[in-house]
Amino acid sequence: MIKLQSIDQIQDEIIEEFEEFSDWEEKYSYLIEQGVELPKIDANCKVKDNLVMGCQSQVWLIPDYDKKNQVMLFKADSDSMIVKGLISLLLRMYSEQKPEDILSTELYVFEQIGLKGHLSPSRANGLSAMIRDIKKFSFAFNNNSNN
Amino acid sequence: MIKTMEKTDIKSSVNEIRKDFPILNRKVNGRPLVYFDNAATSQKPSSVINEMRRYFEEYNANVHRVGHALGQEASLAYEQAREKIALFMNAKSSKEIIFTANATESVNLVAWTWGRDNIKENDEIIVSIMEHHSNFICWQQLAKEKKAILKIVDITDSYELDMQQFEQMLSDKTKLVAITSMSNVLGTINPVKKIAELTHKYGAKILVDASQSVVQMKTDVQDFDCDWLVFTGHKICGPTGIGVLYGKYDILKEMPPFMMGGGMITTVSIADSEWEMPPQRFEAGTPRISEAIGLGIAIDYINNLGVDNIRAYEEELTSYMIKQLLEIEGLTIYGPLDMEKRGATIAFSIKGIHPHDLGTLLDELGIAIRIGHHCAMPLHQRLAVDKTMRASLYFYNTFEEIDYFIQSLKKSVKIFQKFL
Numbered sequence: 001m002i003k004l005q006s007i008d009q010i011q012d013e014i015i016e017e018f019e020e021f022s023d024w025e026e027k028y029s030y031l032i033e034q035g036v037e038l039p040k041i042d043a044n045c046k047v048k049d050n051l052v053m054g055c056q057s058q059v060w061l062i063p064d065y066d067k068k069n070q071v072m073l074f075k076a077d078s079d080s081m082i083v084k085g086l087i088s089l090l091l092r093m094y095s096e097q098k099p100e101d102i103l104s105t106e107l108y109v110f111e112q113i114g115l116k117g118h119l120s121p122s123r124a125n126g127l128s129a130m131i132r133d134i135k136k137f138s139f140a141f142n143n144n145s146n147n
Numbered sequence: 148m149i150k151t152m153e154k155t156d157i158k159s160s161v162n163e164i165r166k167d168f169p170i171l172n173r174k175v176n177g178r179p180l181v182y183f184d185n186a187a188t189s190q191k192p193s194s195v196i197n198e199m200r201r202y203f204e205e206y207n208a209n210v211h212r213v214g215h216a217l218g219q220e221a222s223l224a225y226e227q228a229r230e231k232i233a234l235f236m237n238a239k240s241s242k243e244i245i246f247t248a249n250a251t252e253s254v255n256l257v258a259w260t261w262g263r264d265n266i267k268e269n270d271e272i273i274v275s276i277m278e279h280h281s282n283f284i285c286w287q288q289l290a291k292e293k294k295a296i297l298k299i300v301d302i303t304d305s306y307e308l309d310m311q312q313f314e315q316m317l318s319d320k321t322k323l324v325a326i327t328s329m330s331n332v333l334g335t336i337n338p339v340k341k342i343a344e345l346t347h348k349y350g351a352k353i354l355v356d357a358s359q360s361v362v363q364m365k366t367d368v369q370d371f372d373c374d375w376l377v378f379t380g381h382k383i384c385g386p387t388g389i390g391v392l393y394g395k396y397d398i399l400k401e402m403p404p405f406m407m408g409g410g411m412i413t414t415v416s417i418a419d420s421e422w423e424m425p426p427q428r429f430e431a432g433t434p435r436i437s438e439a440i441g442l443g444i445a446i447d448y449i450n451n452l453g454v455d456n457i458r459a460y461e462e463e464l465t466s467y468m469i470k471q472l473l474e475i476e477g478l479t480i481y482g483p484l485d486m487e488k489r490g491a492t493i494a495f496s497i498k499g500i501h502p503h504d505l506g507t508l509l510d511e512l513g514i515a516i517r518i519g520h521h522c523a524m525p526l527h528q529r530l531a532v533d534k535t536m537r538a539s540l541y542f543y544n545t546f547e548e549i550d551y552f553i554q555s556l557k558k559s560v561k562i563f564q565k566f567l
Contacts, residue, residue, distance in 0.1 A: 024511050029562055036566050056519065056534075057503045080501040081563055082508075 002069045003096040010093045011109040018113035027114065028082070035084025038091070041077045052133050055126025057083050063137035065144075071096045072138050076130070086118060086127050094134050099142035103135060157452065157460035157542055164452070165543050167192040178513030181548045186331050186359060186492045186539030187517055188381045191441075192448050195384060199441040210436055211410060211427070225436050228443030229426070235446050236376065237367040238393055245392040245399070245426045246439050250358045251281040253377035253392035254325070256405040256429060257354055258285035262323070264403065268294040270322040275300040275308055275337070276529050277330040280522040282356040282377075286325055295322075302529070306333045306482050314345060321351040329360035332523050332537065333482035334465075334492040336360065343372045352398070358382055362541075363461060363490045365454050368393050380438065385445035389438035392429070399425035406431040457542045461491040464540045464549065468493060471553045475560065481530055491540040494521070500563045502536045508559035514552055 005013070021027040045062050052059040057080035064073040074095040076087045089109070094102050110116050110127070118127045157164065165171050168190045173180050182190060202224070208217035210225045226241070233241040247253045262285075266272065272286045276299050290297040300313045308326075317324075324346045328339045339355050346353040354375040357366055361378040368376050375398070380389035394402070404411055404422055408431040413421045422428045449457070466486050472478055477498035483489045496502060506518035517537045520527045527533065538552065 024508075025558070025562060028508060028511075029565070032562065032566055057501055080504050081566060082501075082504045 002071050007093050007097055007101060007105040011107070011112075014089060014092070014109050015112045028085075031085035031089075031115075032081045033085075034088040035078075035081055035086075038077070038084055038088045039075070041075050045075070046077065052126060052129050054129035054132075055083070057126070059083060059087070059126060059130060061130060061133055063134075063141070065099075065141040066096075069096075070098055072099050072102060072134075072141060074134065074137075083126075086115070087130065090127075090130060090134065094138075099138035102138040103142065107131065157456050158463065161460075161543065161545055165545075167194070167448075168543055169193060169196070171543060175513040175515070176511055181514040181544075181552060183538040183540060183544065183548075183552065184515045184517050185541035185544075186382070186521075186537065188387070189362065189384050189541055190543070191386065192384055192445070194448055195386065195441045195444045198444045199386060199437045202437045202440050207437075209433055221436055224440045224443070225434070228439045228446075231443045231446045232391055235366070235450065236361075236393060237369050239369065240396060242424075242426055243368075243393055243396050243399065245394070245429045246434055247377075247390040247392050247429075248388055248435070249281075249381075249390035250279075250356060250377045250379040251390070253375075253390050254282050254285050254354070254356065256392055257375050257377075257394070257402075258289050260402040260405050261352075261398070262286075262289045263293075266290070266293045266295050266322055269320065270295040271298055271316075271318065271320040272296070273298045273300060273313070273316055273321060273324045273326075275326050276302055277308070277333055277335060277523065277526050278325070278327055279331050279356065279358070280524070281358075282325050282327060282354075283525065286323070296320075299525070300326075302333070302335070305485075306335055307488060308335065308337050310338070310341070313342070317345060317349050317351070319349055321346070321349050323352050323354065325354045325356070327356040327359065328366075329357075329363065329490045329492075330482070330523075330526075331359050331492060332494045332521050332526055332535065334489040334494070335483055336364070336488055336490060339371045339373065347372070359490060359492065362449060362454070362457065364458055374398055380442040380445065383442075383445055384448055385442035386438045389435050389442050391442075394425070396425065399429075402429075404428050404431065408432045410434070452542060460542055461540055462486050464544055464546065465489065465491045465493065467546055468538070468540065468549045468553075471549070472556075475553075475557060481532075481535060492537060493539070494535040494537045496532055496535050497560060499567045500560065502534045504563060505536060505556070505559055508562065509552075509555055512555045512559075514555055 046060050050060040050062050052061050057078055059078045062075045066073055074091050078084045170190045206217050206220040208221040210222040229241045229244045233244050266289055272290055274283055274286050287297055298316050301309045303309050326342055329336050343353045352374040355373040357376050357378045362383040374395050376393040378391050381387040411423050411428050411431040413423055479496050481494040502518045519534050521537055
């Protein structure tokens with residue numbers, strides 16, 4: 001499977017969705033709802049090796065590479081509802097995308113939807129740590145597929 | 148600046164008091180800041196900020212070693228701060244007050260000087276399960292190094308120190324009891340005087356971590372009869388980077404230096420060196436001059452309000468908050484509900500909701516509370532929770548802020564509960 005939309009197109013789509021919300025309650029409710037709808041990962045994937053370091057809540061990230069379509073596949077989960085919501089946005093943008101596209105695209109969505117604060121490295125939810133790991137895995141698979 | 152307080156005057160003067168703390172005017176995420184993370188650090192009154200600025204602008208110089216006017220002024224201010232602290236905690240002499248970086252350094256100083264000299268194989272050190280890491284890890288590691296035994300007093304079902312178990316633990320093997328006077332999570336007040344009395348019966352020494360209680364309750368080292376008492380300056384309206392170690396002079400005199408360098412010697416030759424008497428022996432290098440002076444001004448501020456007045460007002464605030472928290476479904480408070488047995492720190496959790504999630508929404512609403520293990524992992528393991536939320540109140544907090552907090556908490560809980 002390969003996404004038809006580019007990462008930027010998805011960023012713009014998310015921004016449009018969030019523009020509908022007039023207050024923080026609606027915004028967070030929507031974010032949490034997105035997380036709740038995220039497909040569950042197997043219990044045996046929730047192991048230490050899959051934990052994203054630098055998150056105060058537990059975040060598991062499982063990368064894979066679809067050789068046929070040459071795209072990255074990500075599964076992820078967290079024990080925090082807000083973090084799951086943030087994960088769902090990341091997966092929507094990054095899963096089924098080519099590693100080189102993941103590495104070359106700048107993220108502007110969080111700033112635009114008023115969740116920029118979550119990108120701060122000191123922030124407990126570790127959104128920046130997840131983005132770092134997604135890019136790290138993409139870099140590794142990109143190098144492997146080129147070799 | 149607020150005038151000297153009569154008894155229980157804080158409630159009616161709190162809006163005046165708040166004006167002394169410039170930071171309380173600021174907004175967070177477009178809303179007025181509600182600062183309920185006082186157990187982590189307190190905010191600073193203008194008098195402290197201004198005096199530290201004045202030090203750098205008017206009399207900045209090194210202390211104890213320069214004869215010129217600025218040096219004398221700086222030395223005087225630095226030593227006056229020591230005097231104020233001695234008076235504040237009723238030490239016999241200011242020579243019993245050592246300036247350190249923080250409470251952690253104060254505990255480390257005792258552990259790696261007195262502890263290393265006096266703790267032997269099979270000796271026993273007693274701590275409690277409610278200790279902050281700063282009064283836990285040192286003793287754990289010292290016990291490992293010396294093949295000594297670390298014993299840990301548990302809490303009761305009502306989150307109080309298990310005094311019965313403590314008494315049973317004491318024996319001739321006990322060499323040290325290191326205990327907090329108020330838990331930074333549970334808020335529990337420990338009966339320090341009674342603990343010291345029991346400890347001394349067995350010839351052991353007692354170190355008290357007063358970091359939380361020092362601004363909430365009267366600290367009287369002679370009444371407590373503790374051998375050492377530590378606290379950090381930044382939780383009592385002082386700056387960061389300054390802590391206090393009180394020690395009985397006879398004990399301090401026998402302790403070797405912790406760090407070596409300028410200012411702590413009488414003579415140095417190529418072959419050897421001789422140490423100054425305490426407190427200088429333990430203040431190697433240029434000390435934290437501006438911070439000590441700032442802490443002295445903070446002590447003035449607290450004295451002006453009166454610790455007993457602070458305690459009375461904070462008891463009212465805490466009681467008001469706990470009552471409302473208990474009305475929230477699924478909420479657990481980790482700590483005594485009896486106001487006489489607790490301080491103004493309230494740790495809690497809400498069933499099914501991640502503490503970080505609630506913390507995030509409260510932050511959106513301008514409310515600062517602490518989420519995590521609060522540097523007390525052994526306690527959280529004992530409570531069988533990974534993390535808790537902690538709201539800690541201070542004399543500049545108001546009933547209106549508590550109302551806003553409760554209302555915001557309920558609103559946040561509702562958002563998550565839709566998805567549970």
